[in-house]
Amino acid sequence: MATTESGGRAETGFTVSRPARADARRNFDALLDAAREVFAAEGAGASLEGIARRAGVNIATLYRNFPTRQHLFEAVYLDEVEALARMAADLDSLEPWDALESWLRQFVSYATTKKALYDAIAHRAEMFVTGREMIHAAGRPLLERAQSAGRARADVSFDDVLFLVNGVSGANFVQEAQQDRVLAMALDGIKARK
Amino acid sequence: MATTESGGRAETGFTVSRPARADARRNFDALLDAAREVFAAEGAGASLEGIARRAGVNIATLYRNFPTRQHLFEAVYLDEVEALARMAADLDSLEPWDALESWLRQFVSYATTKKALYDAIAHRAEMFVTGREMIHAAGRPLLERAQSAGRARADVSFDDVLFLVNGVSGANFVQEAQQDRVLAMALDGIKARK
């Protein structure tokens, strides 16, 4: 239940550090878990009071740990974004297009379960600068490699691709199959035409 | 200022009819105009009180004319959707793919200035059943024609295409040029591969 108890979370200079006292640490983790769920369901604008309630903690405790909505948001999503970034590294062995495609697929499957991630990208939230940079750092090389190999169209930027693929995550599909079909179209649009 | 004074609005059996008394009619139109602007800017969840304020009318008057948010929403967007539907008819003369493409382009340019339209489609709002049907009735034939001509890929439904293209409208692009590039990718994804 508690967030994969890592010794301490990444140093971004922004994220708050995990508190030392036992009760405080318990609440901190409960808040992080609750926030993850609520942000995922309702998007980046979700009610902080709702998050505190779900964590079984007073709103004041939330504010004590995360002075602003941004702090909480980044604390929650940095893990996910890091995972996305790390994954990009494991893709070097694949053929250029396959690497790009599979990373983008992962990206969508992340973003659809996490409406907040979609929001952050779609609305260019400043709250998300750190995460945005990490995603760029991870994904752009993949696109550029595919472009150099002539597999991805050369006239688009990584941002363009990200927007297109992120758009696919915005709708709430009824069947999984539909999302696959739509994503397939998007990917075809990114591919270089023969 | 008043909404293109049509004799009476379309009969959907849902939209409220324009009131008979002069003052009432004035307020009705002001509300519709305000709603159009506010929905466009803030999306389908915009504050009704804000709309009433902008119309220079009391919130009670809004409720008197439009008992629910849905009533107001449909009253506002039916016109737009009708325009989109009408346009599809004028496209018969074009080559199958060109007809589809230009309709989809129009669709995007509508949806981007009207966040509420995007919302309605992305979230499958039940509030939007009528409009949704009209859009389908207008656009599906265009897709099917392009598919029959072998110009659009055959393995997708109209819904799929709509979601993909609508996704492009979701992000708020900083430059117009970027939106063009992203839309171009989406359209390429819809085209049949040679």
Next chain:
DNA sequence: CGAGAAACGAAGGGGGTCCTGCGCTAAAGT
């Protein structure tokens, strides 16, 4: 085990939204 400090929750101020009841105003119709 017993301070002292750290963290907690209750509560409340300020603001916003949705929606309704009610007495008054001003348009319609004779």
Next chain:
DNA sequence: ACTTTAGCGCAGGACCCCCTTCGTTTCTCG
């Protein structure tokens, strides 16, 4: 011109949210 009545705004109840203050609880460490 005068009555009728449709339509109006005011004001307020019932929520919900953001954020802060403050007295109390509970952990930690000597």
